[in-house]
Amino acid sequence: MDDLTEMLKGTLEGCVLEIIGSEETYGYAITRRLNELGFADVIEGTVYTILLRLERNGLVQVTKRPSEVGPPRKFYALNDAGREELAKFWAKWQYLSSRIDRLREGGR
């Protein structure tokens, strides 16, 4: 689906948190995962800036690991604050999606 970017903007950070939450991973793998899910517009640069923000806000634990090719990679895992943030994200998402569904169904 094209032109999802604007709608995705606010939720992408939560998606990245969820992906990191399921296993320790790195930037490129996160981008690939989002692309596989159907978010084709998402590029590595976008994910990278989100990761920087998560790091600055103290939500992730970063480990540098040597890679077979090229310079070492940064791997990300959630810390306690990150897990808390992720739970908050899903609560907000639940709220938003239930309201929007209700709107579409025309009920109240």
Place this chain on the structure above:
Amino acid sequence: MNFWEKVTGSDLTRDWKAFGARVEALPDDYQEAWNQIIAHLFPYGDFTGRNLTPILDSALGLLEVSAADGQSVHEVLGDDIQGFCTALAGAAGARAQRDRWREQLNRTVARKLSRLGG
């Protein structure tokens, strides 16, 4: 950064030299993107541009890892290098010259107004 480096800027020269060597190892299209990144980040620099060093270092790190993966620079940064740089500078806490001008203007106006009132 010690006092000597602060006065002479020798740390900056050294960092930029190190950047240059790393950039030369990148593919041509990546080097082109790097030049654009520098151009777009430049307005976020402070007086000496020292605040940009860690930002540029992290951006260069991304380019290096992606180039080693064999991705094209377009796959990594897309069409909107300026947008990327804005997000990058924001994430690292750098503020644009424009923000400072705005603040200065606000202060000046507030001062003039308070003088009028008095």
